[in-house]
Amino acid sequence: MIELKALSMCYPLEKDTVTVLSGIDLTIGQGESVAVVGPSGSGKTTLLLLLAGLERASEGAILMDGVQLSELDVDAMADLRRDRLGIIFQSFHLIPSLSALGNVALPLEIAGRRDARQRAREILEKVDLGHREKHYPSQLSGGEQQRVAIARALVHAPALLLADEPTGNLDQQTGDKVGDLLFDLHTDVGATLIMATHDQDMARRCDRVLYMDNGTLVEQQYDAVSG
Ligand SMILES: Nc1ncnc2c1ncn2[C@@H]1O[C@H](COP(=O)(O)OP(=O)(O)OP(=O)(O)O)[C@@H](O)[C@H]1O
Ligand SMILES: [Mg+2]
Numbered sequence: 502m503i504e505l506k507a508l509s510m511c512y513p514l515e516k517d518t519v520t521v522l523s524g525i526d527l528t529i530g531q532g533e534s535v536a537v538v539g540p541s542g543s544g545k546t547t548l549l550l551l552l553a554g555l556e557r558a559s560e561g562a563i564l565m566d567g568v569q570l571s572e573l574d575v576d577a578m579a580d581l582r583r584d585r586l587g588i589i590f591q592s593f594h595l596i597p598s599l600s601a602l603g604n605v606a607l608p609l610e611i612a613g614r615r616d617a618r619q620r621a622r623e624i625l626e627k628v629d630l631g632h633r634e635k636h637y638p639s640q641l642s643g644g645e646q647q648r649v650a651i652a653r654a655l656v657h658a659p660a661l662l663l664a665d666e667p668t669g670n671l672d673q674q675t676g677d678k679v680g681d682l683l684f685d686l687h688t689d690v691g692a693t694l695i696m697a698t699h700d701q702d703m704a705r706r707c708d709r710v711l712y713m714d715n716g717t718l719v720e721q722q723y724d725a726v727s728g
Contacts (some may be wrong), residue, residue: 503529503552503661503693508561509716510547521547523716524561531660534687534694536704538721539713545697546591548713549663552695553588554578565661583611587659591666591697593650595638601625601645602634605652612657624652627682629675643670651679655686662686664696668703680706 510522521544529535537545550556551563554570563570565581573581582588595604602621609617625631628648638646647670654662667683668676680703687694696703704710710721 502531502566503527503695504562504564506562506564508551508563509559510544510551510556511559520716522551522558525716525718527711527718529693529695531693532687532691533709534684534707535696536707536710537695537697537713537718538699538704538710543713544716545713546665549588549665549695549697552661553586553663554582583608585660587654587657587662587692589650589654589662589664589667591669593638593646595646595649595653597638600635600637601630601641601649604638604649605656608653608657621652621656624656625649628652628679644672644675647671648675648679651682655682658686658690659692660690661693662695664694664698666697666699668698668700676700677702 505525505527508522508525509520511518511520537548539545547556551558554573557571570578596607599607602618602625605625606617606621609620614620622631622634625634628651630645630648630652633641633645638649641649651667654664662683664683668679671679683694683696684706686692694707696707698704711718712721
């Protein structure tokens with residue numbers, strides 16, 4: 502379970518600060534799927550970076566299963582990310598010197614899994630990239646890099662999946678397939694899924710849709726609107 506308590510985030514600018522999140526209170530249950538929607542610049546990526554422990558909140562707290570992220574040191578946070586989180590970044594963050602297969606296998610290799618390459622190969626097949634496993638990121642299209650990033654985030658079946666515009670660079674058909682993969686993991690292993698998206702179809706597949714409005718999150722009731 503994830504709890505956000507009075508969570509605020511300001512970025513410093515030369516003399517000023519920009520407030521991006523202001524006083525968010527939110528509870529997300531284990532196994533829930535949550536879409537975070539809202540205009541460009543509204544703070545969706547910022548929220549995911551805080552949840553991933555990659556940025557530190559200005560104020561307030563994030564608790565995962567009762568553990569406050571800000572109280573973990575760098576090593577403990579890295580362990581938590583390796584063991585429990587899968588992260589799909591808006592700008593893929595693939596390692597340029599590793600092949601597609603190498604990128605996907607990496608989380609398992611770090612964890613010392615002997616079947617790392619085998620598992621990585623299976624999941625690359627699932628995102629239709631079996632034929633590209635030897636390619637380096639620079640030799641892949643944007644959508645292909647996105648799918649490698651998704652495969653890497655899913656390969657160790659994380660308890661919490663954070664996805665920033667996971668279908669943003671994909672055509673409708675590939676996007677639907679990637680959506681299926683994310684939701685399969687979510688339902689198969691009861692992973693919690695938190696996803697920032699502009700894609701209405703993806704948002705509708707989630708249990709909850711939260712709208713980022715002026716630094717706070719407002720629960721959106723689609724059914725009330727669409728009937
Ligand atoms: N490191 C930073 N320093 C200063 N301002 C920042 C920094 N990172 C983000 N911002 C600002 O915070 C705001 C929110 O950015 P964020 O990336 O979270 O938006 P977003 O909702 O993910 O947008 P998009 O839909 O375009 O991806 C933006 O106005 C951005 O300029
Ligand atoms: Mg963003």
